[in-house]
Amino acid sequence: MHIRTVSPVFVGRAPERATLAEALASATAGAPQAVLIGGEAGVGKSRLLAEFLAEARAAGAVTAEGACVEVGVEGLPFAPVSTVLRGLNRQLGEELAEAAAGFGGELGRLLPELGGPTAAARAGRDEDERARLFELTARLLETLAADRTLVLVIEDLHWSDRSTRGLLGYLFRSLQRCRVLLLATYRSDDIHRRHPLRPFLAELDRQRTVLRVELARFTREEVRGQLAGIRGSAPSERELDQVYQRSDGNAFFVEELATASDCGGGSILSDSVRDLLLVRVEALPESAQRVVRTLAEGGSKVEHALLRAVTGLGEDELIEALRTAVGASILRADEDDSYGFRHALVREAVDDDLLPGERSRLSRRYAEALEADPDLVRADERPARLASYWYHARDAARALPATLSAAAAARCRHAYAEQLHLLERALEVWDDAPAEVRRRLPLAEGVESYPLCDCDDEELSFLDLLAEMAVTARRAGDPERGLTVVNRALRHMNERSHPLRAAWFWTQKSRLMRNLARSDGWSELATAQELLAGFPPSRVHAHVMTEAAGWRTVFDPRPEGVAVADQAVELSRQVGDEESELNALISRGGLLAEGGDGDAAVAVLRDAARRAEETELVSVFKRSLVNLVSLLEGIGRSEEAVADADRGVPIAYRYGLRDTESWLHGNRADSLFSLGRWAECEIAVRESRRTAQTPVSHALAAKRMALLAVARGDLETAEAELTRMTEHYNTFDVSAPQYAHPAAQARIGFAAQQGRILDARRLLAETLAVDLAPGVGRYTWPMLDAAAVAESEARGVPAAEPGQPAAISRIRACAASLPRSYPVWRAYALLVEAELRRAEGTARPADWAAAAAAFDGLTRPRERARIALRWAETLLAEGEREAAAERLAEAHATAQRLGAGPLLTEAERLAQRGRLPLTPDDDLDQPDSFGLTRRELDVLALVAAGRTNRQIAEELFISPKTASVHVSNILAKLDVTGRGQAAALAHRLGLVGT
The missing domain is CATH 1.10.10.10 (Winged helix-like DNA-binding domain superfamily/Winged helix DNA-binding domain)
Incomplete structure (x- = not known):
């Protein structure tokens, strides 16, 4: 029996075929492409792909296909990606193995033919392994597609597991400079409001590199062509009308109707779609x-x-x-x-x-057959399928251990969303499973090794299950669910006495509260520490104290925190927890640096990085390296910071830590900015943005670009970057000084350049009002410097005067609370005070001379140029023209080399007002006072005094219209946008009297 249901003639789809051909051409030219093809079930998505893939292969492309697999109601994690890689492996063989050399163990999670994961990876200690897996997959495809075009297809995305969607989204964002065309299909009629694919599609719609194609149903003429292809002859008009009306242009229904009619069933078909599909x-x-x-x-x-x-x-x-x-x-x-x-x-x-009974009976047969002979299915699919079969067989005693085993397998593949789903199922059947089954669960294989405590085996198993769910929910990006599980565990333990377990869960709650930006998590950590009182050292102690030390590094980095870190290190060593020990040492290094012992801090971090690399604790290594580069920059050792970042970037690349690359590029950019290497700084920021994978990394890249734009005087770029920074900062807690203070620094500098001194003051007040430690040297001194410059530049502005004393007092009070442990911090302290005295009109050459001396030996050209400029200004006011000219020429040359637009403009204006040469060839025989006439100077003096045009006219015996003309000329000559800026400039440059 053989029935032809598919037309040998491909009908219609000309626009869609053109779109795919264009995407293939772009991919072949080296620009990766992604196309999503949507349409209702049966509309012809697979046929369109089949025709296109044949054309692509004819053009020399290598193609591989995979499909999302439905097992019960959930997909197998990474199944379509594994199928695609398997297809590439069949075609490319040794070449694929060579491309994966060095990280085949990691990719073995997707393609077992490449080998298994390392021992450290199997232990599940590294929370960054999922990100590494994604990056290494992207790198493999980029390598394979360097000299050939790859066309990769994923069908039935509506059945996709969350891990597959995460990997595809990563590939769509991250593939660069290679010849890859990614195609995916999905059923648009299945995507209801709460379908998990909907937010994924919405996210992809925001990416300019992803195209969406929606297949429409066939027209009446296209149905005619399809029927003719199936039958081998044109249909009658009556038959065409009948089929078109009943199929409504759905290609698959046309095939079914044509076949049913050929089989003699046309007269007995009901209107039910299900009946139509069951006829054959x-x-x-x-x-x-x-x-x-x-x-x-x-x-x-x-x-x-x-x-x-x-x-x-x-x-x-x-x-x-x-x-x-x-x-x-x-x-x-x-x-x-x-x-x-x-x-x-x-x-x-x-x-x-x-029938329901048929389904459960068949599921049981599948499960029993698979248990009897595990080799009946692929090893990577076996755990999930067995768990699904037993679950749908409604056998809790068999489903519970099978589900936990499948959850362990999902974790090993970093399929955390699928692991969480399986753990939810385990929780669902827990009470229905016999007690003896629960007591002998192989949790050592199914869940992570969480700290044990005094409770019976059955109770311990249940708490282990909740512990695994809490951690998995956090890794899966579902902190809300994680918090719900933790609260359930804590309520459960309130009825019993498990203080050590409770302490562990309170620590998890602290993390989740921070992830959800609901609090800084300290009260939860404090509760955990109280619960540990009186107990001998344990892994719980090490875990809780390490978390507490890490919290202090971010939120309260005062020297007292070193004792907490020391305790965490000692506890970790006593219980043999090397990962906790290294994390505690990293926190100790940060706290030592804040306390003034920078050399010891650098040594601690370098040793922790060495040990973490030796033991393959990649997440610890990442943290140590990123913190080391940041610490070096913070204590003024910028050249060393650049060198360590340069060393770290290739290591992060080797490990597949793309977001860590972003952090290192960003920290490197900070140091390059300090060193005055702004062109290199901009390149580093762009690299940081290119490799960023999280909202934090994107926000930091925008912040750095904004600071650079403010320094250059590019206010349009600064505004755009600050907007981008705010959008990303809205997605996580930014109350810690390391985020809040640099962001405020950029916003204050931008507001000051626009003449918005009241906004600058408000920004500083709001930042300092947050209930945090007073600040840290690394991040707070530059923010205070920006605020002091804003007050200094606003001197004499009428709108700024009423609140200026209070604003200056606020800055001085914060500065008095900050440490001055390193030369760069002491230099900033003198610079801030000098700017505040300038704002008060009391700055003298000695103030700027002291600041200049403090910056000797520190490679901070922008700050040195500003000091030289201010120094020249005070020297000129005291009549020391020769010394002023020397300082001014120095400031002008540095500002010109840096491209520091605002500093350059100030230097040129001071030279013009003071008739000082900027270079030996300068001609000083130029109009004084910006070319203002005597009458315009008189008008400017009254503008600076706050007079209106009518009041000016009355005092000078001129008409209001003439006064208005004078004011317009003054604004143009001074190159300012309003009377307030004109008044401020006039006072600052001495164009008018007091």
């Missing part, structure tokens, strides 16, 4: 129907050997039944000796037609 199934012999029904409950596809074991048919009988179903175009045979339905709609109709 019910026409099969009973043995073939039995196989089809069994296959429907097994998943999207079932291996031949497994199907034989479940059906119980003999080999010949099974093959004959399969041949019949394949010949009727109901099933299809795949290359890997598995079978699936030719169209998912038919499978859904057959599965829906089963």
Whole structure:
């Protein structure tokens, strides 16, 4: 029995084919492309892809296809990606192995043929392994597609697991400079409001590199062409009308109607879609129907050997039944000796037609067959499928251990969302499973090794399950669910006495509260520490104290925190927890630096980085390296910071830590900015943005670009970057000084350059009002410097005068609370005070001379140029013209080399007002006072005094119109935008009297 249901002639789709051809051409030219193809079930997505892939192969491209696999109601983690990589491996063989050399163990999670993970990775200690897996996958594809075009297809995205969506999203964002075309299909009619694919599609819509194509139904003429291809002759008008009306242009329904009519069923078809799809199934012999029904409950596809074991048919009988179903175009045979339905709609109709008892019985048969012979399915799919079969068999005693085993396998593949889903199922069947089953659960294989405490085995197993769920929810990006689980565990333990367990859960709650930006998490950590009182050292102690030390590093980095870090280090060593020890040492280094012992801090961090690299604790190594570079910059050792960042970037690349690359590029950019290497700084910031993977990293890149733009005087770019920074900062807690103070520094500098002194003051007040430690030297001194400059520049502005004394007092009070442990911090303290005295009109040459001396030996050209400029200004006011000219020429040369627009403008204006040469060739015979006439100077004096045009006219015996003309001329000559700025400039440059 063989029925042709597919037209050999490809009908329609000209615009869509043109779009795909254009995407292929762009990919072949070296620009990676991604196209999402949506459409209702049966509209022709797979046929369009099949035609296009044939054309791509004819053009020399290498193609590989994978499909999201439905097992019950959840997809197998990474199944389509594994299938695609397997297809590439079959075609490229040794070349793929060479491209994966050095990190094949990691990629073995997706393609077992490349090998297994390392021992450290199997231990599950590294929370960054998922990000590494994604980056290494991208790197593998980039390598393979350097000299050839790869066309990779993922079908049925509506069944995709969250981990697959995460990996695809990463590839869409991260693939660069390679010849890759990614194609994915999904059912648009299945994407209801709460479907998990909807937010994924919305996110992709914001990426300019991703195209969306929606396939429409066929027109009446296209249905005519399809019927003609299936039948081999044109349909009659009556038949065309009938098929078109009933199919409504859906290509698959056209095929089914045409086939049913050919089989003599046209007159008995009901209006039910399900009945339409079941017509040809019910026409099969009973043995073939039995196989089809069994296959429907097994998943999207079932291996031949497994199907034989479940059906119980003999080999010949099974093959004959399969041949019949394949010949009727109901099933299809795949290359890997598995079978699936030719169209998912038919499978859904057959599965829906089963009785509930039939479904559970078939699921049990699948589970029993798989347990009897595990080799019936691929090893990477076995745990998830077995767990699903037992769950749908409604056998809690068998489902619970199988589900926990599948959760462990999902964790090993970094499929955290799928792991959480499986753990939720384990929790669902927990109470239904017999107590003896719960007591002998192999949790050492199924969940992480959490700190043990005094409770019976069954109780311990349940708490282990909740502990694993809490950590998994955090890793899966679902802190709300994690918080719910933690609260449940804490309520559970309130009825019993498990203080050590409770302390561990309170520590997790602290993390989750910070992730959700609901608090800084200190009260939860304090509760955990109280619960530990009186107990001997344990892994719980080490964990809690390490978290407390890390908290202090971020939120309260005062020297007292060193004692907490020392305690964490000692506890970790006592219980043999090396990861906690290294993390505690990193926190200790940061706290030592804030306390003034920078040399010891650098030594601690370098040693921690060495040990972490030796033991493959990649997340610890990342933290040590990023903190080391930041610390070196913070204590004024910028050249060393650049060198360590340069050393760290290749290591981060080797480990596949793309976001760590972003942090290192960003920290490197900070040091390059300090060193005055602004062109290199901009390149580093762009690299930081290119490799950023989190809102934090994107926000920091925007902040750095804004600071650079403010320093250059590029206010348009600064405004755009500050807007971008704010958008990203809105997604996480930014109350810690390391985020809040540099952001305020950029905003204050931008407001000051726009003449918005009141906004600058408000920004500083709001930042300092947050209930934090008073600040840290690394981040707070530059913010105070920006605020002091804003007050200095606003001197004499009428609107600024009323609040200026209070604003200056606020800055001085904060400065008095800050440490001055390093030369760079002491230099900033003198610079801030000098700027405040300038704002008060009391600055003298000695103030600037002291600041200049403090910056000797520090490579901070921008600050030195500003000091030289201010010094020249005070020297000029005291009549020391020769010394003033020397300082001014120094400031002008540095500002010109840096491209510091605002400093350059100030230097040129001071030279013009004071008739000082900027270079030996300067001509000083130029108009004085910016070319203002005597009458304009008189008008400017009254503008500076706050007079209106009418008042000016009355005092000078001129008409208001003439006064208005004078004011307009003054604004133009001074190159300012308003009377307030003109008044401030006039006072600052001495163009008018007091």
